[in-house]
Structure formats: structure tokens, C-alpha cells
Amino acid sequence: MNILFVSSEVEDLAKTGGLADVAKALPVSFKKVGHDVRIVTPFYQTSNNVENAKDVLTGVELHAGEQTYKYNVKSVELHGVTIYLVDYPAYFDRKGIYSDGYEAYDDNGERYAFFSMAALHLAQLLEFKCDIIHCNDWHTGLIPYYLKKHWSDNAFLASAKTVLSVHNGAFQGVFHLDSVPFLAKSGVDHEDAHHGLVNYLKIAVKYATKIVAVSPSYAQELQTDLGSHHMGDYFRNRSADMLGIINGCDYSQWDPAHDPLIPSQYTVENMSGKAFCKANLQQQSHLPVDGDIPLIGMVCRITDQKGFGYLIPILENILHHNVQIVMIGTGDPNLVSQIQAISDKHRSKFYFLHDFSLKFSHLITAGSDFFLMPSLFEPCGLNQMYSLAYGTLPIVRAVGGLKDTVKDLEADPAEANGFVFNRPDSEELLNCVRKALLFYHEYPQTFEFIRKKAMQSKFNWHDSAMKYEALYRSIAP
């Protein structure tokens, strides 16, 4: 099949979170089984690995009403997959991807309205006859709409079907039409602009051929009032065309036996390298080097989504135990300053690195005993899968993809690979952390058993890709 995979971020080029991981791994899996898959993404000032990008189209014109947008298309190869880079400096030659700090650019609606149309425009100019156009989150949410309204007579695009992956329904792309001249000028149906506001995710859910949530539990949650980010009616209206497909873990990047980013490799049969990684992590985190103290790691965007609202109030209670915490993350300045203050107060036990570093994220994953992910909601979650692969036991809330990948010791003793709590509140979280610490100290054999189970848990991208493929086949022209 010919698949156009459109994403605002792609691992190895530009990344702010898990969307990038998926936008690399899934197309690479499609390529391996013989599909002609091409990625489209913006050419950002900060994009990596684009030094040798080739010019594919120069000075092409896209029209919206009387306005003309002149842009270029470059291309690079990533693991055999062609990536088209939409080069429009006025919108993408900036310091950040979505923001220069924490405040989003106020023309993000316009930037991605243009980008989405450019993805279709370039496919047609390059005569890439798409069977499937795979859209990801709100940034590409206008594509199903554009396809229907603007390209229904086009030989290369008319028969294409669209699949929307919902990686994070909390981000919907809501803009005042006045701030999106591209969309306003190219025309938007009255019913899709309520009181002058457009919601890109709602539009995508309405017009996409099929909708995929990134885990089965999240697919169910999106159809409830509680878990739908106020879009329950929209998702329920499309329930016949909606399903959940769990993300995979990219073991070519996340395997302790072959990871070049950690100081010592290890396997389930020989765990001595993990102890070395722990000592190295403690050293780099300016914490006492002691193999017996349980170490809890965290790698995440610092946002309410990740459960900080009920974690921060009990962080000090956790730190009263014989424990160390190492956390890396960037995000909400208010949460960051609260976390930093607690870390400053407990410097010998809690190291917080306010940064984005792939290398340190691998070291935390390898060197920790536990990985804490108490998310309020979690469409899929990737870090718990990475932690499992490294024998770092996840402590998670039973929500979304966390629920689908981590099995609690008490709930499922034979299959347990971590520790799970249910309610999004401080007390349950604290109890769960205490339970995990108890097993570490008092029941080392059980701890080792769970650790082994964790390292044997497998979430191959190939399996996920085959589920997407079956979906594609059910709708492809």
C-alpha cells in the first residue's frame, strides 16, 4: 500500500514527546513489510539529521483564497523511509517546535493549517497516489476535512482514506478562525466553526475514515464523559469506526543488552551491568552511591497529565523512606519550581534535572529500580515499556495504556511485572510506592521474580503495525 504518514514531530529529527517515537517506529515497521510509506513533517530550525537534505520541490505555490504561500520541499531518508520536509521559514524557522519556552506560539493554528494542506499538495505534485493518509493528533487534524472539501476531484488523492491516531486527546488545537487566515481563506464550513472557534481534533474525529486510540483502554475511555477530554459525544458518534491499538517499544533503541547510551550493558541472565548503571546514575545525580538503597526514576514532560497534582503533595512523604529519586523533565514552570524546591531541600535523596536529554533518560531507565508514572491519564505511555525492558519496575496508575501493559503483583501474581494503583489520589499513590519499597527490602526473591517477568514482557512494533495494516486493508481503495 502507499501510505502517507503525516506528523508534526519525528524521532531523530524533532521531538517533544511520545508522538515522535511513534512517528518513526510505525513507518519503519511498515517499510519492513514492504509498504511504500513516506513521512511528511515540517522543516524546523531545530531539526536534526537534515544537513544532507535534498531539494525535491522549490518555490511551489499553495493558494488559500487570494493569498499565496510559496514553500519548498526537501527530503531525507530514515531507516529506508523517505521523509518529506515542508520548508516554509516564516512558520517553521523558529527556536522551538510549538513554543519558545512554555507559551505556545499564537499562530500555531495557522502554522499547522498550512502544513496539513501542504502535505496533501506535495503528495499530488510528487504524484504519490496515496491509499492511506495517516494523521496524528490535532496538528494534522484538518487533513481529513481538506481531503473531502478540496481534493475530491483529484486523481491522486480522491480515493485516499484517512486514519487518525489520537496520541493525546487533551490537546485539541482550538483556535479563533481570525487567527487562522489559511483556513479562513480556503474556506471552512459554518457547522465546523462554532462561534468563530475551530477545534482541529473535533474536525478530525468527524471526517477521518477511521480513528485509532493508542491503546485499547484509551479507546474505551475516550468514549466516556470522564476520559474523553470533553469530546465524549464526538467519539461516541464514531464508535463504529474507532479502535485501540497499543504502541510498541522500539527495541532497536531500548534494549539493555545493546544500548550504547548506558555505561554497562546487561541481560536478564546477567544483571551485573544494571548495578553498574545504578552506581553511575547515583554518581551523576550527586547522590550517595549505595546499591542497597532503592532508586525511583522518572522521565516525562512536567504536566498535570503525568499526575504531579497528587504526586507533589506526597513527594516528601516518599523521601522520608530509605529511598532515592532521580527525575528529568521539562514543562509547566509552576510545577517545575515546586519540584525544584523539594529537590533543593532533599539534595542527598532527590535529584531533579530540568532538561531534555536522551542520554540521561536512558541512564535513568537502566539505573533505577523503579520507574514512577502515576499519570492522571495516559493514552499509551512509552516509558513504562522502556522501563520493563530494563528490569526497572513500573509503579503506575491503572489508566489508558498503563493499565494495558503493567500487571500488579496482587491483582495478577503469576503475570506481575510492576505495581499498580487505581484512584488518582495522593494516598493511593503513597501506599503503592510503600508497597513497592516493601517488596524491594523484605521480599527480594519476589522482587527478582517480577523483574524477570518485566524484562520478558514484549511489545513489538511489528505486532502493532500489523494491526494498523489490517485496518488499512479494511478501508483501502
Ligand SMILES: Nc1ncnc2c1ncn2[C@@H]1O[C@H](COP(=O)(O)OP(=O)(O)O[C@H]2O[C@H](CO)[C@@H](O)[C@H](O)[C@H]2O)[C@@H](O)[C@H]1O
Ligand atoms: N526530559 C526528557 N528528556 C528525554 N526524553 C524525554 C524527556 N521527557 C520525555 N521524554 C521522552 O518523550 C517520550 C514520552 O513518551 P510518552 O508516551 O511517555 O508520553 P507523551 O505524553 O509525550 O506522549 C503522548 O503520545 C504517546 C505516543 O502515542 C503516548 O504513548 C502517550 O501516552 C501520550 O501522552 C519518551 O520517549 C520519553 O523518554
